[in-house]
Amino acid sequence: MNIVIPMAGRGTRLRPHTLTVPKPLMPIAGKPIVQRLVEDIAKVCDSKLDKIGFIIDRDFGKEVEDNLLEIAKSVGGEGIICYQNDKFGTAHAILCAKDLLKGNLVVAFADTLFKADFKLDTSKDGIIWVQQVDDPSAFGVVKLNEENTITDFIEKPKNFVSDLAIIGIYYFKSGETLDEELHYLIDNDIKDAKGEFQLTVALENMKKKGTKFVPGQVSEWLDCGNKDATVFTNKRYLEYIKDQKLVADDLKQKNSIIIPPVYIGDNVELENCVIGPYVSIGENTVIKNSLIQNSIIQTHGKINNANFKNSILGNFVTFEGKSDDFSIGDYNTLQ
Template identity: 70%
Template sequence: MKIIVPMAGMGKRMRPHTLTVPKPLVPIAGKPIVQRLVEDIAKVCHEPIEQVAFIVGNFGEAVEQKLLEIAASVGAKGSIHYQDEPLGTAHAIMCAKEALDGKVVVAFADTLFKADFKLDTSADGTIWVQQVADPSAFGVVKLNGENEITDFVEKPTTFVSDLAIIGIYYFKDGQYLRSELQYLLDNDIRDKGEYQLTNALENMKNKGTKFIPGKISEWLDCGNKNATVYTNQRYLEYIKDEKDLVSANATLTNSVIIPPVFIGDGAVVMNSVIGPHVSIGKKSNITDSVINNSIVQENSELRNANFSNSMVGSFVTYQGKQADLSIGDYNTIRD
C-alpha cells in the first residue's frame, strides 16, 4: 500500500499560523496534522505501508526532513515531490506519478477523520464520505441500492445527496488512475481552469470501475483557526487514555491540570490552570494563567493569560488578559 499526500497549498485561511510553517505541520494534540492523517490511514488500511509520497511547495529542507521522518514512523519510505503551481487536484496527484502503482490511498492534508472500519482493499475504489447538513459547499456522491457510487456532483445548488467527499480516496490499481489523470493533462481537460480528480473518477466509473463509499464516524476540518482548535479538542478526547500525554520532562508547579491535555517536553507551567482540551508544545512557559480549549505551540512564553478558543504560534511572548486570539509565530504582545 502507498499513500500520496498532496499538501502544496499556501494555507491562507490559517494565516498568520502558516506564514512560517505549512498548514499540515501545524500541531494537533502534539503531532502535526499530516502525521495524524498518515497514522490514521495506516490504521484503517490493515496492511503495511510501503511508501508515503508528499507533494509539497517550496517548504524548505527542514520541513522535507520532518515529512520523511513521519513516513518512517509508520514503517514506510518517504518521498518528496513538488507542485510548482496550483493547477488542480489531478495535477497535484500527478506530481507524484512515480508512486501511482499498485494499491494507493490519496489523502489531501487539510482534513482528519475517525473511522471504525477496515479498508476493503478488494474493492476497485473507495471514496470516503461524511453526511453533512449543508452539502452545497462540497463535492457529493450519489449511491444506488447496492451501495455503489453512481454520480459525483460538485457543490450542488439543489439537493442531490448529503454525502460529502472528504478528500481521501483508495484505488486498487494506481497505474489505472495514473493513465486516467494523464489523459486529462494530455487533452487539457479542465474544470474551472484546473485539472480535477473528479473528472478522472467520472471517466473511470463510466468504464466500469465500481466505487464504494467509506463512511467515517467523524470528519475534522483544519481549514481555519476555530476549526483547528475544535479538532484539537476532539483529538484529545480520542486519545485521552494514552500514556505520556503530559511529558515526564515537563515542569508543573502549583498548577491544576484538567484533562485531557497535551504538554510537551521541557514545557513549564507555574501557578496556572490548564485544561480541558489544551495542547502546549515543547519548551513553552506558562505562568499565572488560565487556559482552556486552546493550542499553544513551541517555545512560547505566556504570562497572565486567560485564554479560551485560542491558538498561539511558536516563539510568542504574551502578557495580557482574556481574549479570543489567533497569534502567529514570532509575535510579541504586551497588554
Template identity: 60%
Template sequence: MKIVVPMAGRGSRLRPHTLTVPKPLIPVGGKPIVHRLVEDIAKTSADKVTEIGFIIGDFGKEVEQELLAVAETLGAKGKIFYQEEALGTAHAVLCAEEMLDGPVVVAFADTLFRADFTMSPDVDGVLWVKQIDDPSAFGVVKLDAEGTITDFVEKPKEFVSDLAMIGIYYFKEAEKLRTELKYLIDNNIIKGGEYQLPDALRRLTEKGTKFKPGEVNEWLDCGNKAVTVFTNQRVLEFDKDKQLVSDKATINNSVIIPPCYIGDGAVIKNSVIGPHVSVGAATKISGSVIVNSIIQKEAEITNANIKDSMIGNKAAVLKQASDISIGDFTTID
C-alpha cells in the same frame, strides 16, 4: 500499499499560523495534522504501508526532513514530490506519478477523520464520504441501488446527494487513475481554472471501475482557527487514556485539568491549564488560566486569561487576553 498525500496548498484560511509553517504541520494534540492522518490510515489498514509520498510546495529542507521522519516512524519509505503551481487536485496527485501503481490511498492533508480504513480486496476502490446537512459547498457522490458510486458532482446548486467527498480515496489499481489524470492534463480538461480529480474519477466509473463509499464516523476540519481549536479538543478526547503530559515538563503550583497535552521541556507555574489545551515543547506559562487552546513550541505566556485560542511558535502573550490567534514570533504586551 502506498499513501499519497497532496499538501501543497497555502492554507490561507489559517493565517497567520501558516505564514511560517505549512498547515499540515500545525500540531493538534501535540502532533502535526499530516502525522495523525497517515498514522490513522496505517493503523487501521490490513495491508502494510510501504511508501508515503508527500506532494508539497516550496516548504524548505527542514519541513521535507520532518515529513520523511513521519514516514520512517511508520516503517515506510518517505518520498517528496513538488507541485510548483496550484493547478488543482488532479494535477497535484499526478505529481506523484511514479507511485501510482498497485494499491494506493490518496489522502488530502486538510482534515482528520475517525473512520475504518479497511480496504476490501473485492472492490476496485473506496471513496470515503460523510453525510452532511448542506452539501452545496462540497463535492458529492451519487449512488445506485446497490450502493455503488455512479457520479461525482462538484458543489451542486440543487440537491443531488448529501454524501460529501472528504478527501480520501483508495484505488486497487492506481495505474488506471494515473492514465485518467494524464488524459486530463494532455487534453487540457480544466474546470474553474484547475484540473479536477472528480473528472478523472468519473472517467474511471464510465470505464467500469466500481467505487464503494467508505463510512466516516467523524470528520474534523482544520481549515481555520476556530475549527482547528475544536479538532484539537476532539483529538485530546480521543487520546485521553494515553499519557499526554511529558515527564520532561516542569509543573509547579499549577492545576492541569485533563485532557491536556504538555510537551517536553514545557514550564508551567502558578497556572490553571485545561481542559482541552495543547502546550508545545519548551513553552513557558506563568500566572495564567488557559482553556481550550493550542499553544505551540517555545512560546511565553504570562499573567494571561486565554480561551479558544491559537498561539504560534516563539510567540509571547504578556497581558490579559482572551480568544486570540497570533502567529509565530508575535508578541502581545
C-alpha cells in the same frame, strides 16, 4: 500500499501560522496534522505501507522535508518528496507523484482528519471516504444505488441529491488506472472553469469505463482549514486519545492545576496556572499566573498573567493579557 498526500497549498485561511510553517505541519494534540492523517490511514489499512509521497512546494525547505520523511518512517513506510511548484488543480497535484501511482493506492489531501471504524477492503475497485453532512450544498457529494455503489459525483448541489460529502481521501485498487485517466486530462487539456485539472473528472471517466466505487463512511470528519476549525479538531483529538500518556515526565509544575484532557510536551514549566481542558502545549514553553482553556500553544512560548481560550499561539510567542479568541503567529510579543 502507497499513499500520496498533496500538500503544496499555502493554507491562507490559517494565517498567520502558515506564513512560517506549512499547514499540514501545524500541531494537533502534539503531532503535525499530516502525521495524524498518515497514522489514521495506517489504522484503516490492513496492508503494509510501502511508499508515502508528500507533494510539496519546493520552497518549503529541507527542515520540512526531513520532518516528512521521519513521519513516513514512523509508520513503517518510505517517504518520498515530490514537488508541485505550479498549482493547476487536484489532478495535476497527484500526477506530481506519478512514480507512486502503482498497485494499491491511497490519495489523501492533507487538510482533513477523520475518525473511522471500518477496515479498508482492498478487493474493491475504489473507495471514496464520505461523511453525512447537514448542508450538502457546500460540498462535493456522491449518490449511491441499492447496491451501495457510487453512481454520481455532484459538486455543491443546489437541490438535495445526497448528504454524503466527499472528505478528500480515496483508495484505488489500480494506481495505474488512475495515472492513465489523470494523464488523459492533461494531454487533452480538460480543465474546469477555473482553468484547473480536477480529480473528480478522472473519477467520473473511470466510473464510465467500469470502475466501481463504493463509499467508506467515516464517523467524524475534522477540518483544519482555519483557526476555529483547528482548535476544534485539537479538542476532538484530545478526547479521542485521552487515555494515552499526554503529559511529559519532565513537566515542572508549581501550584498549578491541569484539567484533562491536555497535551503537554517536553520541558514545560507551569507556575500558578489552571490549564485545560482541551489545551495542547508545545515543548520548552513557560506559563505563569495564567488561566488557559481550549487552545493550542506551540513551542518555546513565554506566557504570563494571561487568561484566554479558543486561541492559537505560534512558536516563540511572548504573551500577557486577556482574550477569548485570538491567533498569534510565530515570534510575536503581545503585552
